[in-house]
Amino acid sequence: MRNVTADNITDVFMKYFGADTDPRMREVMKSLATHLHAFARDVNLTHDEWRQGIKFLEAAGRISNETRHEFVLLSDVLGLSSLVDMLHSGTEGTSSSVLGPFHISGSPSLPFGGDMKRHYDGEVLVACGTVTDTAGNPIAGAEIDIWQTAPNGLYSSQDEEQDTFSFHGIQTTGPDGRYGFSTVKPVSYTVPTDGPVGDILRATGRHPWRPSHLHYIVKAAGFRPLVTEIFPDDDPYLDQDTVFGVRGDLVMKYAPHPPEFFPNGYELSGSVKEPFLLAEFDLRLVPLA
Amino acid sequence: MRNVTADNITDVFMKYFGADTDPRMREVMKSLATHLHAFARDVNLTHDEWRQGIKFLEAAGRISNETRHEFVLLSDVLGLSSLVDMLHSGTEGTSSSVLGPFHISGSPSLPFGGDMKRHYDGEVLVACGTVTDTAGNPIAGAEIDIWQTAPNGLYSSQDEEQDTFSFHGIQTTGPDGRYGFSTVKPVSYTVPTDGPVGDILRATGRHPWRPSHLHYIVKAAGFRPLVTEIFPDDDPYLDQDTVFGVRGDLVMKYAPHPPEFFPNGYELSGSVKEPFLLAEFDLRLVPLA
Numbered sequence: 001m002r003n004v005t006a007d008n009i010t011d012v013f014m015k016y017f018g019a020d021t022d023p024r025m026r027e028v029m030k031s032l033a034t035h036l037h038a039f040a041r042d043v044n045l046t047h048d049e050w051r052q053g054i055k056f057l058e059a060a061g062r063i064s065n066e067t068r069h070e071f072v073l074l075s076d077v078l079g080l081s082s083l084v085d086m087l088h089s090g091t092e093g094t095s096s097s098v099l100g101p102f103h104i105s106g107s108p109s110l111p112f113g114g115d116m117k118r119h120y121d122g123e124v125l126v127a128c129g130t131v132t133d134t135a136g137n138p139i140a141g142a143e144i145d146i147w148q149t150a151p152n153g154l155y156s157s158q159d160e161e162q163d164t165f166s167f168h169g170i171q172t173t174g175p176d177g178r179y180g181f182s183t184v185k186p187v188s189y190t191v192p193t194d195g196p197v198g199d200i201l202r203a204t205g206r207h208p209w210r211p212s213h214l215h216y217i218v219k220a221a222g223f224r225p226l227v228t229e230i231f232p233d234d235d236p237y238l239d240q241d242t243v244f245g246v247r248g249d250l251v252m253k254y255a256p257h258p259p260e261f262f263p264n265g266y267e268l269s270g271s272v273k274e275p276f277l278l279a280e281f282d283l284r285l286v287p288l289a
Numbered sequence: 290m291r292n293v294t295a296d297n298i299t300d301v302f303m304k305y306f307g308a309d310t311d312p313r314m315r316e317v318m319k320s321l322a323t324h325l326h327a328f329a330r331d332v333n334l335t336h337d338e339w340r341q342g343i344k345f346l347e348a349a350g351r352i353s354n355e356t357r358h359e360f361v362l363l364s365d366v367l368g369l370s371s372l373v374d375m376l377h378s379g380t381e382g383t384s385s386s387v388l389g390p391f392h393i394s395g396s397p398s399l400p401f402g403g404d405m406k407r408h409y410d411g412e413v414l415v416a417c418g419t420v421t422d423t424a425g426n427p428i429a430g431a432e433i434d435i436w437q438t439a440p441n442g443l444y445s446s447q448d449e450e451q452d453t454f455s456f457h458g459i460q461t462t463g464p465d466g467r468y469g470f471s472t473v474k475p476v477s478y479t480v481p482t483d484g485p486v487g488d489i490l491r492a493t494g495r496h497p498w499r500p501s502h503l504h505y506i507v508k509a510a511g512f513r514p515l516v517t518e519i520f521p522d523d524d525p526y527l528d529q530d531t532v533f534g535v536r537g538d539l540v541m542k543y544a545p546h547p548p549e550f551f552p553n554g555y556e557l558s559g560s561v562k563e564p565f566l567l568a569e570f571d572l573r574l575v576p577l578a
Contacts, residue, residue, distance in 0.1 A: 018494015061350015205307015
């Protein structure tokens with residue numbers, strides 16, 4: 001078209017597509033262009049604002065590397081990551097929540113009753129529960145990939161003081177479907193604000209805080225993988241998670257216990273010798289369709 | 290909100306904003322989030338597709354550098370760059386068109402009647418015209434920043450054979466508002482397809498061609514800067530420019546002339562000794578509001 005106009009450009013865009021374009025690709029790109037064009041029209045986007053947007057994307061590209069995922073963080077603070085989670089979460093199983101940019105592969109095995117806190121100080125937390133199907137039957141051999149920040153609020157990949165797999169572990173459930181481990185109580189922390197996403201938060205007057213949480217990815221043969229997080233009900237940021245990750249069913253309560261208390265089926269292996277908080281949380285998986 | 294849902298997340302997003310957010314920032318971010326969320330909902334965007342999108346952005350970041358602007362190219366092939374141009378182009382002056390990712394600053398001065406082709410072979414083109422205001426009065430002292438590809442279809446920044454300012458020049462109009470220079474006839478060329486934007490073009494069955502053109506940025510005191518391109522009417526890609534840059538009033542005609550012909554007011558300075566094509570194109574600037 002030599003007479004492309006602000007009104008017909010979305011139609012022209014679709015006319016350029018090849019005849020044998022994958023139908024899903026066509027659908028996604030048509031919606032993407034339609035909304036992108038409507039956004040520019042709605043706000044009458046200026047050249048200067050367009051340039052700011054390009055500079056933002058270039059800066060996000062420059063700061064990104066194997067462990068810093070600024071585009072994931074952008075998606076997180078814009079609510080896109082949570083929206084995609086919620087669109088596919090369903091209601092039969094435990095809600096999913098954002099993966100976040102700090103998951104790493106290959107975490108070491110964490111035996112049942114094992115300890116993730118090592119030499120770190122902080123309030124001791126024992127997290128445990130049962131992995132079940134939607135009917136509540138325990139799932140044996142489920143794999144739970146667990147990660148959290150150290151007490152300084154940093155994940156291992158952000159912190160030179162920690163080794164690669166600090167506060168990371170993978171636990172496999174036994175015949176009773178139970179999981180359990182000791183760690184330190186997670187802390188509220190800020191998402192990284194030293195990059196362009198931090199600039200967006202500052203420009204919109206938003207805080208960068210996330211409520212404290214444990215990350216879980218739960219996998220079991222025959223079930224949909226579950227990417228989720230669990231949050232204590234007393235966290236001050238529970239109702240204003242900057243990445244929109246909190247769901248009602250992912251909120252749990254810390255129960256204080258003396259060191260003599262042993263949760264049902266949980267072998268403390270001698271790693272907990274002081275009063276601790278207990279977070280009991282069951283993880284309910286949905287069968288594959 | 291601990292009960293963020295797929296339906297209320299856009300409202301929650303806006304509630305997170307600080308009270309003293311710049312009103313324009315609020316307007317732009319609200320529209321951006323509204324359309325981004327609507328896109329994800331409309332197509333029921335999957336986690337896999339979201340991951341593909343993140344990988345795309347990360348790959349675009351990795352390939353970008355001072356001379357390779359993959360995010361600009363993305364904006365171009367999605368029609369966003371042209372749409373922003375058209376939203377602010379108006380109808381009183383010459384239409385604007387996409388800047389493209391290959392403009393560089395600091396081009397050398399090109400005197401009136403000067404030559405940009407140097408030692409390059411190819412059909413000789415003489416481009417000339419008058420810079421005027423909207424009433425047709427010549428504008429003296431207007432600065433025209435000119436750039437194009439070499440006959441191999443590559444801009445200097447893409448081509449090790451060319452020096453930095455090959456086929457780049459800045460000309461200033463005299464009292465009669467005239468500009469004029471000799472060069473070689475621009476060729477149709479493909480946008481870079483070795484990056485992630487090339488993957489999008491292939492996945493949607495689109496060709497990567499742009500019709501041949503000369504780029505101009507025209508600046509004059511008291512007038513809105515004009516970023517534009519001019520296109521010959523015989524180019525096979527005129528009606529399917531992959532970056533949507535063609536506007537009806539930016540199409541011109543090449544007129545063949547013998548070397549003895551001298552366009553009105555044009556001093557060939559001895560640089561044209563063979564038959565040439567003449568592209569006469571006036572550039573009409575809009576006064577600053």
